[in-house]
Amino acid sequence: MVVPNAEERGTDIRRCLRYREKILELSQSVGALHIAPAFSCLEMIDVVYNHVFDMSDESADRFILSKGHGAIALYTVLADLGVIAEDEYQDYCKPEGILGAHPDRGVPGIIASTGSLGHGLGLAVGVANAKKIMGLPGRVVVLVSDGELQEGSTWEGIMMAANLGLSNLTVLVDANDFGGMDRMSEHHRAFYPIDDKFSAFGWMVSVVDGHNHDSIKGQLIKTEPGKPSAIVCQTVKGRGVPYMENNPIWHYRSPNEEELAEALVALRGGSDA
Amino acid sequence: MRNAFAETVFELACSDDKIAAIVADISPAGAMNEFRSRFPSRFVNTGVAEQIMIGMAAGMAMEGMKPFAYTIATFALYRPFEFIRDDICYQQLPVTVVGMGAGLGYPTLGATHQAIEDVSVALSIAGLSVLAPCDPYETRELTKICASGSLGPTYMRIGKAGEPELSEKGSESDVVVGRFRRIRRGKDIAIVGYGPSVKVCLEVADALRDQASLTASVYSAHTINPIQESFLEELFGIYDRIVCVEEMIQHGGLADVLRRWRDRADKPVEIIAYGLRKEFLHVYGSQADLAEAHGLTSRRISADLLVTLS
Numbered sequence: 001m002v003v004p005n006a007e008e009r010g011t012d013i014r015r016c017l018r019y020r021e022k023i024l025e026l027s028q029s030v031g032a033l034h035i036a037p038a039f040s041c042l043e044m045i046d047v048v049y050n051h052v053f054d055m056s057d058e059s060a061d062r063f064i065l066s067k068g069h070g071a072i073a074l075y076t077v078l079a080d081l082g083v084i085a086e087d088e089y090q091d092y093c094k095p096e097g098i099l100g101a102h103p104d105r106g107v108p109g110i111i112a113s114t115g116s117l118g119h120g121l122g123l124a125v126g127v128a129n130a131k132k133i134m135g136l137p138g139r140v141v142v143l144v145s146d147g148e149l150q151e152g153s154t155w156e157g158i159m160m161a162a163n164l165g166l167s168n169l170t171v172l173v174d175a176n177d178f179g180g181m182d183r184m185s186e187h188h189r190a191f192y193p194i195d196d197k198f199s200a201f202g203w204m205v206s207v208v209d210g211h212n213h214d215s216i217k218g219q220l221i222k223t224e225p226g227k228p229s230a231i232v233c234q235t236v237k238g239r240g241v242p243y244m245e246n247n248p249i250w251h252y253r254s255p256n257e258e259e260l261a262e263a264l265v266a267l268r269g270g271s272d273a
Numbered sequence: 274m275r276n277a278f279a280e281t282v283f284e285l286a287c288s289d290d291k292i293a294a295i296v297a298d299i300s301p302a303g304a305m306n307e308f309r310s311r312f313p314s315r316f317v318n319t320g321v322a323e324q325i326m327i328g329m330a331a332g333m334a335m336e337g338m339k340p341f342a343y344t345i346a347t348f349a350l351y352r353p354f355e356f357i358r359d360d361i362c363y364q365q366l367p368v369t370v371v372g373m374g375a376g377l378g379y380p381t382l383g384a385t386h387q388a389i390e391d392v393s394v395a396l397s398i399a400g401l402s403v404l405a406p407c408d409p410y411e412t413r414e415l416t417k418i419c420a421s422g423s424l425g426p427t428y429m430r431i432g433k434a435g436e437p438e439l440s441e442k443g444s445e446s447d448v449v450v451g452r453f454r455r456i457r458r459g460k461d462i463a464i465v466g467y468g469p470s471v472k473v474c475l476e477v478a479d480a481l482r483d484q485a486s487l488t489a490s491v492y493s494a495h496t497i498n499p500i501q502e503s504f505l506e507e508l509f510g511i512y513d514r515i516v517c518v519e520e521m522i523q524h525g526g527l528a529d530v531l532r533r534w535r536d537r538a539d540k541p542v543e544i545i546a547y548g549l550r551k552e553f554l555h556v557y558g559s560q561a562d563l564a565e566a567h568g569l570t571s572r573r574i575s576a577d578l579l580v581t582l583s
Contacts (some may be wrong), residue, residue, distance in 0.1 A: 028510070105364045111335055114362050118324075119328060119359055121328075122325045122329055122332065123328055123332040124332060125325065125328065125329045126328060126331055126332020126333040126334070126340075128330035129317070129333060130293075130335070130338050131336060133333075134290075134336070153325065153328065153356070156319070156322040156328075156467060157325050158327035159325075160322070160329065161323070164317070214583070268577075
């Protein structure tokens with residue numbers, strides 16, 4: 001394992017600051033952007049693409065954003081890597097563009113159409129199983145929200161992934177503790193702790209700070225023969241903008257001009273950039 | 274028909290390593306068992322879990338495989354409906370969902386096991402081909418086409434066991450997706466069915482011949498979607514009356530497809546439709562007993578037609 005040095009850590013943080021600024025700027029030209037749920041999973045997607053995946057044309061690595069409403073975070077990383085063209089990015093949710101609020105198979109870099117929760121993990125199990133059957137290389141990483149772990153279909157997938165021993169599959173859980181309505185640890189107490197549920201099904205499980213690049217990467221590069229792995233990433237919905245953090249209205253709202261200015265100040269002040 | 278399906282999938286899998294069978298706790302009798310022992314990695318039983326059956330089949334198709342997802346029709350289509358819609362159809366992946374015992378194929382098990390609205394449900398999804406073979410021969414031919422992957426997302430409803438071959442002397446032999454197969458040739462009227470109702474159609478044709486000296490063509494509508502425009506032009510050009518018999522509710526099925534096309538194409542053809550009642554009947558017995566309870570027997574249909582046509 002290569003531990004990034006301080007300079008690299010700074011680079012990670014600066015890159016994610018830039019991504020957040022870009023998303024906030026884009027929010028001024030469209031009505032709804034799912035900013036807070038994108039900010040909770042941004043470091044996770046950043047690590048997948050900027051640290052773990054092979055990004056060459058021949059890459060066999062596959063990423064599925066099961067929490068489709070985090071799409072803008074994925075588009076921002078893919079645009080930074082040149083997979084999605086910048087003008088397409090700027091046409092987000094516009095009739096002349098190709099990017100919708102949820103990922104759509106066929107868009108550059110997107111292999112699965114998601115948006116309805118509880119679908120991505122099953123798809124990822126299929127992709128990982130096909131790779132195993134055909135002896136194909138590459139990792140399969142699927143990012144799910146903690147809210148979508150309430151879907152029964154997700155548990156069908158968790159059961160099957162373990163039954164099939166899919167060690168090429170990793171689930172990243174964006175544990176921001178919020179569904180659309182409630183703080184889940186208060187209203188769905190029986191659901192916690194999450195990691196025990198995965199362990200009980202025979203998965204390799206870890207719990208990390210979901211905004212710390214080193215922690216996510218440290219776990220993401222580990223695999224165990226015969227076992228799928230789950231990384232429960234503890235995150236903050238709306239991370240980086242204090243008035244958005246843990247406030248359900250920012251699941252969907254875009255900031256006005258004044259709120260945008262406040263958000264940018266908070267973001268820049270909170271970084272070591 | 275399930276044996277014809279399983280044998281064909283097994284045979285194809287021997288020469289095509291992209292073919293996989295994903296089943297949800299359905300008894301792996303006959304050739305399905307052989308598939309499982311010969312190709313253990315390409316056979317997955319998800320257990321009583323239909324959403325993952327469809328989801329993982331779609332995921333496997335994303336990597337280039339051509340999976341068949343197979344279980345009892347109600348559980349193959351209704352339970353994972355949104356997974357068929359979003360994972361397979363929205364993303365246009367070559368997965369074939371096979372619903373076994375569709376229609377009244379489970380006559381003693383109650384409505385939970387009776388897929389009496391499956392064709393209507395399947396036709397409502399964009400981009401889903403809907404197939405319904407009438408006998409083991411058509412089941413084999415259509416399974417081969419599905420395995421080629423060329424049809425894209427497909428729902429195929431099949432029966433269970435013991436269905437007779439319905440081809441007669443003079444039946445068309447080619448099974449072409451998008452066209453109905455003419456099982457019997459007549460000149461006065463066309464009778465169209467699919468799946469188990471084709472046998473009923475042949476009996477109705479016998480009755481019309483014996484009791485009214487009318488000769489009827491009988492077609493197996495093994496493809497309900499998509500139907501070739503040129504075939505419909507041909508069909509509506511030959512006959513003034515088309516009788517449609519479906520072991521499916523009379524709502525959103527083949528008769529509605531034909532009526533809509535006729536109205537759009539402005540053809541002066543009368544369509545006379547028979548199907549199941551849109552009701553949950555708490556009746557148990559043989560498949561014929563349930564068809565009787567729904568009023569879908571050759572005796573009742575021919576009696577009604579003899580009055581209508583006179």
